[in-house]
Amino acid sequence: MTFNIFLFQSLNGFAADHGAFSQLVVFFANDLGFLLIGGLLVYLFTHKDQKKGVRDVVVVITAALVAWGLAHLIKYLYPHARPSTLADTYVLLPEKDSSFPSGHATFFSALATALYFYHKRLGLLYALGALLIGLARVVAGIHWPIDILAGYFLGGIIGFVVYYAYQRFEPWFEKK
Numbered sequence: 001m002t003f004n005i006f007l008f009q010s011l012n013g014f015a016a017d018h019g020a021f022s023q024l025v026v027f028f029a030n031d032l033g034f035l036l037i038g039g040l041l042v043y044l045f046t047h048k049d050q051k052k053g054v055r056d057v058v059v060v061i062t063a064a065l066v067a068w069g070l071a072h073l074i075k076y077l078y079p080h081a082r083p084s085t086l087a088d089t090y091v092l093l094p095e096k097d098s099s100f101p102s103g104h105a106t107f108f109s110a111l112a113t114a115l116y117f118y119h120k121r122l123g124l125l126y127a128l129g130a131l132l133i134g135l136a137r138v139v140a141g142i143h144w145p146i147d148i149l150a151g152y153f154l155g156g157i158i159g160f161v162v163y164y165a166y167q168r169f170e171p172w173f174e175k176k
Helices: 003-017 019-046 050-077 103-118 120-139 145-175
Strands: none
Touching (some): 019 050, 050 103, 050 145
16 A cells, blocks of 8 residues: 555545544635635735735736646646545545646645745745645545645745746836
């Protein structure tokens, strides 16, 4: 048995053994992301400098969307079966498409990484949110641990690249 399968079965088995825990897992796996995105709107509308607030949110959302698109391209080109293919998987949220890499982990990792460059504490809070989302998606039987780790890695790189690409071309954007 690989470490990936062992870790998945340990985390997923905990959810199977603790049914009341399932509602919390579903909240983190599905709903926490909406709160994080809503938090960006609060950030936008409460930023001291409205122009910079818009810029920050546009760069952060761009990073997340580019990451999400690339994750789905990888899923299409290199399909991997979800853990629900194992007979003893406790599935809280069924999914049908490919599992690798996790689109949620990729999206929220890119979002947190890009946000970190503009607001360190908020970026770290969003990174914690991304970690909770990823962990919950393993516990819920949606993803293998490697799907989540790959998503974090891919999202982190894309968040970094999009932020620095914007920094490189910011003078060009400011002229427009």
